[in-house]
Amino acid sequence: MNSPLFIALDVNHGTLPAANGANYFENLFVSVFGYSTAGTVLGAGLAMFLACLAVFGFVNVFALFAVWLERKVSAHMQCRLGPMEVGPHGVLQTIADGVKLTVKEDIIPKVADKPLFIIAPAIVFAGTFIRFVPLPFSQYATAADLNLGLFFIASVGSVEVLGVIMAGWSSNNKWSLLGTIRTATQMVSYEIPIGIAFVTVAVSAGSLSLNEIVGQQEGWFFNWFVFRNPFLMTVSIVYLIAALAECKRSPFDLPEAESELVSGFHTEYSGIRFALFFLAEYAAMYIVSAVAVVIFLGGWWSGIPAIDQIGMGQGASTFEVVLGILIKAHVLIGKAIGIVFVQMWIRWTLPRVRLDQMMYLCWKVLLPISLVCLVGSAMWDLAMGAFADSNEYFLFFIPK
């Protein structure tokens, strides 16, 4: 049963980290404060609440930062300065805009399907937000370390499509409808290469738990999954391209193609409801980037063992443990922001593809490549002696 394929398919068999003998319930809701001993329902409930609060806070702060970053990145690529007035270098601009959005008049079109129109942004936001649950922010800092983490992220992500379709349909606007059709085709199609990329990683890692996957990439940076074999490297690029489409980012921003569809599915939205779509977009950007970091780029490991070992030893003091966790959090979030930056970089450089070209890329390019990578990666691992101690090997399992 140690074959990687068996482990990948038998999802319940996925290894859970030994969390101080905690029960299943606790495993599900262990807080961001690590594996607390609170075994009671109250404790777990409180931990869950705090975890939600922390993640929610993170999403908001990140969105504020990312919107500002996007403006600055675009501005500097376009020979301008971007926001400069509110705060030093305009850092508070997004807050000002957020305040503006919340106090703006909330317009619901007369002919709109009111209940659907109201609930749609909430569903989109919740669909994005819930994906943060199994996502590690550092070692011991996961809202809930699900043993099905990767599967969970892929599956609940589809809820977002539902919200987008509701938004576009209920707006009763022809441009929104076109945007909705585009969104549905695009997001549903690109989930497949993403799913296969996930399976490829799961086959190599033998687990769907994100913490477990990161755990296997410890050590020097060539232990990261992206360097594990050429197929994983290829599939990581497939994942990044598909993730751009999944986030509706340029060059796949057809759902909200400004020059064609005015604003796509959220044309009729204003004020706080629009802000929710906006927030969800930036949260989704972080999610796909953080998942890429976790499954391909070594997660919280900096790639230099000396740094990673801080606070890891048996006799580590509390200060060292906390310092270690903080360093790892910075590493993980820093890498994720690096990928977010790449997404912005691409957005402000490339034109937009056409619908048929987008579908061609998904079904005739990315899907075959990812399938080849899935088989190739499993074969490679088997041939090279999978699950041997990866520290014995240099790049691509070439012995040191």
Added chain:
Amino acid sequence: MPATDDIRTEEMLLNMGPQHPSTHGVFRVVIRTDGEMILETESHIGYLHRCFEKIAENVSYLQVVPYTDRMDYLAAMINNLGFAEGVEKLMQLEVPERAQYIRIIVCELNRIASHLLAFGTYGMDLGAITPFLHAFRDREKLLKIFEKICGQRLNYSYVRIGGVAFDITEEMLRDIEDFCNYFEPEVLDEFDRLLSYNGIFIARTANVGVIPKEMAIDFGLTGPNLRGSGVKRDLRKDEPYCIYDRFTFDVPVGSGENGTTGDCWDRYMVRIREMRQSINIVRQALAAVPDGSFIDKKASKTVKPPKGEVYHKVEGARGELGFHIVSDGTAIPYRVKTRGPSFCNISILDSMTQDGGVMLADVVAIIGSLDIVMGEVDR
């Protein structure tokens, strides 16, 4: 029973414009779509009609000049030139040499400014926003030069009957030379790297919106749109006006480098290559600006052409701009009829989309590649 019989599909009538980001002004296209596919388009114009021709019958010749600014407001210098030269032809007026050279310089710079905007907005139509701002950065430099020359950034009224409104100083000539050295070749090469040869850009524009040679001639297309279809026709070369016969320059035409001759990419590329040629002309003109008067003093005060009529056409940034001026011997024109290139160019749109196979995103690409200015379509 096939499963598709259960699904009720219907065509949708989509109203694109008059307020739409990609119609380049108040232009309205009613599109009959089957999903993303276009079945038929119907253009509606007239939202910007300001009765230029009727107004021209009520004001003096000198007062018509500012109204011509507002037609093709992106290349106002060339509009001024077309009207002024028409009246001069009617009066058989000799324009001072210096004014001729200044006219050439400002018109070619204005053509660059106009093509820069066409380049930028075309990128934006296809979803690339950065080229737009890069183009505006350089257009701003040109507008600053124009502001120095005539105090205006858009509606210049600089080319007057009998010459130009103000003299051009050494400092301004130096500014223009600096711009030429800055712009060509570095910036234009950068544009090519950024957009022209970008894979996605080529995929979006090559083989899209093909106008065959015959069709282009049938519809009376002129300017870069006609040249994009491979017809080597440029009034500056074929029927030289002003002093264009003194300069050497090429006329770039589309050759189907990345697809079919006459596709959107060809039309786009003709504009990029024309900018190089315009810089070339400006450089030659700068080297030869003579001293002397910049306007015929008498013509700047009273314009009273003899009875008669004249048709004068110039190569505008968008094609042949013609003025048919009829004079009854008074200081007020009897009739001014304009042939606006944008008006003729946009008339081809409905025929381009009727064959099917055009997607919604392609309509945006086609309208952008035709580079229309609604101020000139409606006048």
